[in-house]
Amino acid sequence: MAQDGQRLDVVIPGVEASSYPITIGHGTLSGVWGEILQTWPKHNPFVVTDSELVKAGHLQTLVGAEKVPTFTIDPAGEVSKHIQTVVAIVERMEKECLGRDSIIVALGGGTVGDIAGFAAAIFKRGVPVIQIPTTTVAQADSSVGGKTGVDSSVSKNAFGAFWQPAAVYIDVATLTTLDDRQYRAGLIESVKHAAIMDAEYFGFFETNIDAILNKDMAVLEQIAATNCRIKADVVQQDPTEKNMRRILNYGHTIGHAVESASGFELLHGESVAIGMIAAGKLEKALGLADDDRLERITNLLVKLGMPIRIPADITKEKIIDLLRTDKKAVGKWPRFVLLESLGAALCRDGQWAHEVSQDMVERCLDELY
């Protein structure tokens, strides 16, 4: 594929300034700044990134010799995804005399995108944000859809807003500096997209697994483009997550509980991998699937180096407790997204999340130790 890569237009119904382009390529990062200045000539750019990205040289690649006001989140990662980081960003912007004509450029993984996107949503009642995701998770997932959020001192994602980006630039070459465990775990959101929406895409993963593990640029571009198409398709149908968008939660209900129970020792993607296996067990128990389907999913996750069993030190009781406090829980017990077939989420009576008894969930969890 050419360096100028692919371009996709996302339109969110009912949202003002609702169309935004996603540009995908490899080795394209150095050209992005020029394009930003050309596309938004009347806006004053402000970059939000993190210390890891600076260390990897990506900030330098983006802005080149230009002196651009920048906020570097330090330390990088979840620990900084806090409302006080957003307060610090806004106050820095004010000290740089930036106003309503600012545009925030978010360079980094999901955490940077969440923090910078939320800062953009609430700075002076909202300024545009450009997302430049640099991890497998962020490129697959968090840069499209407009969900932003940060933690309070009490809980995760207590603060947030729906804020669609003005544009998304994906350079898959930024993935080469990502550590291998993060890289592989980040691909699980893509496997999830395939499982719920696109059987052919699932086959693409199976066929190209070696190229994927070797970070083949052409294959990664194709993955990025397919992810964005699937995510955009779902988000366009349900921009504020009233119903159908819940299918993106496949594998996440049990996945979140396992991630939290591990004290975040397990990565998000690793936990979702376990959650997808658990969902597969539920589908079998409910008579929705044969053995073959779960086997294909399990085989792919194993090749990607994912855990497929719950670590012994995480008790079933702990997971059940956490499921009861799930943020999407209705009547204190969550509903579960399930597959109709590989490549299609199950919809019954217009609902995309389904009741499953606690008893059945417990029996499926028992099989995962």
Add this chain to the structure above:
Amino acid sequence: MAQDGQRLDVVIPGVEASSYPITIGHGTLSGVWGEILQTWPKHNPFVVTDSELVKAGHLQTLVGAEKVPTFTIDPAGEVSKHIQTVVAIVERMEKECLGRDSIIVALGGGTVGDIAGFAAAIFKRGVPVIQIPTTTVAQADSSVGGKTGVDSSVSKNAFGAFWQPAAVYIDVATLTTLDDRQYRAGLIESVKHAAIMDAEYFGFFETNIDAILNKDMAVLEQIAATNCRIKADVVQQDPTEKNMRRILNYGHTIGHAVESASGFELLHGESVAIGMIAAGKLEKALGLADDDRLERITNLLVKLGMPIRIPADITKEKIIDLLRTDKKAVGKWPRFVLLESLGAALCRDGQWAHEVSQDMVERCLDELY
């Protein structure tokens, strides 16, 4: 007018869940809670109010014997309109185990409405807010339109969002506990509405000035209803303030500068009164108005006890300096909203804010000492 009062429906184009009712009456506050519980039976209410409202007995009137989780802003007023108050509200809601099915009920003046509205906009990516404005300013202005915002440690309204209320309940009887200076200054937003949009309404003010100063309930209800109709009309035409909504800024450009230069010794309405006189001088200087128009405006403002001259200790230079840093300034010198006639803002070439030279502004300011 009957206790069940008047009802107005506001529809904001392009905004989801965009229609909301405004109910106006006197002595109606004690019935509002029952209506909230009936209209939003699946939501968990959380009240945000301030210590002055509690002292005046309005919180008690609203919730009666019910035990409702409440955040009381203390001290009341602008000093608490800070991002850290919003953080405290959100963390209190989390500690009360409130989630996405919360509804925030804002009982108070403009500051309470701004703080609570912004908290609603960003709690868990947004929950509904019900506005119960209790001051002349808030009833005329800040409860309709969806503008919310709080200050940072660097500047005013650094944080904010457009967040339309789910409903607005106005009980004009709450105005009887307001101190007289606040009451009168708060009416200036209503005079502004009349000046920019409704000549007949301006006449109503002139005719009923004694009843207004005596807080006649029927007249106050009529003022509240007319304000909401005018404000809703403007907001519906331009929900995110791209153009026409700027007319609501009439008198505010110079008004804000005077208010700020006084160190907030002058109330907002008092400053806007001076700003309206200044706008009238500009209109005369530009050949847009005869003497009679400014005289009528001046007479009404005087009867309402407003200052019509700039206090001697506020220098013209200070005002000019502040105008340069106006948040709406384009190219470092703001544009001004002007009147075409009493009851109609001036629109030229599709623009509602107009270029006026610094020289002319200075000459008009000179006349105001």
